[in-house]
Amino acid sequence: MADKTEITVDEFISAIDDVKAYLLFLQSIGCDGVDCLSENVNKVAGWKMGGIKKRDSLEKISDDLTGCMRCGLGAFRKNIVFGEGSCSAELMFVGEGPGSEEDKTGVPFVGLSGKLLTKIISAMNFTRESVYICNIVKCRPENNRNPLPEEMKICMPYLKRQIQVIKPKVICTLGAVAAKALLQTTKPISNLRGHFCDYNGIKVMPTFHPAYLLRNQEKKALVWDDMKKIMKYLKT
Numbered sequence: 689m690a691d692k693t694e695i696t697v698d699e700f701i702s703a704i705d706d707v708k709a710y711l712l713f714l715q716s717i718g719c720d721g722v723d724c725l726s727e728n729v730n731k732v733a734g735w736k737m738g739g740i741k742k743r744d745s746l747e748k749i750s751d752d753l754t755g756c757m758r759c760g761l762g763a764f765r766k767n768i769v770f771g772e773g774s775c776s777a778e779l780m781f782v783g784e785g786p787g788s789e790e791d792k793t794g795v796p797f798v799g800l801s802g803k804l805l806t807k808i809i810s811a812m813n814f815t816r817e818s819v820y821i822c823n824i825v826k827c828r829p830e831n832n833r834n835p836l837p838e839e840m841k842i843c844m845p846y847l848k849r850q851i852q853v854i855k856p857k858v859i860c861t862l863g864a865v866a867a868k869a870l871l872q873t874t875k876p877i878s879n880l881r882g883h884f885c886d887y888n889g890i891k892v893m894p895t896f897h898p899a900y901l902l903r904n905q906e907k908k909a910l911v912w913d914d915m916k917k918i919m920k921y922l923k924t
């Protein structure tokens with residue numbers, strides 16, 4: 689259970705602002721004593737400086753994953769594929785998990801489907817550096833199988849923290865696995881794609897995975913429709 693005395697840096701700053709405003713108020717009504725209401729004193733006495741949570745960062749999340757063996761994927765991976773791009777990206781792409789090229793290099797979407805994703809990103813007038821690209825699981829499932837529910841559950845907190853730090857305006861999930869895992873739905877990708885969904889107040893656009901597009905070129909137009917919706921929304 690969370691320690692009730694633990695407060696975040698933002699809450700701490702806001703509390704200091706409250707104290708400042710209150711002291712100014714007391715001064716304005718001519719008071720020069722100290723507020724000893726037990727309700728207030730107890731609240732402040734409960735704050736533990738050691739309990740203030742440091743602001744999260746991509747570096748910290750990546751550090752927390754160093755040497756990760758929380759699930760079975762750790763035993764077979766060459767590299768953890770954490771993610772790459774801008775820490776303040778407006779647009780985030782989330783795939784399902786690294787493939788063999790990604791495992792070798794530690795960089796997401798650098799294999800064949802990655803090259804297609806890079807083309808899509810350029811066609812949207814972005815660069816790989818200006819968006820953020822990552823996956824639901826950070827280690828390669830062997831033989832490119834889908835990640836198991838347990839593996840996704842164990843890795844999900846790190847993706848959630850990445851999203852919380854980056855605060856993108858839009859998340860584009862690539863493929864059924866990523867959409868279902870992030871949106872916690874069992875709806876098929878054919879129903880989900882092309883419609884904005886919600887993840888904690890952030891717009892999510894599920895679309896087809898680039899690997900699927902490589903096998904089904906005729907679906908490219910549908911994905912481009914989805915990207916146009918994203919571009920339109922990003923302009924608002």
Ligand code: URA
Pocket residue numbers: 783784785786787790795796797798799801802823
């Ligand atoms: N497919 C994915 O889902 N992610 C990658 O990083 C590469 C291929």
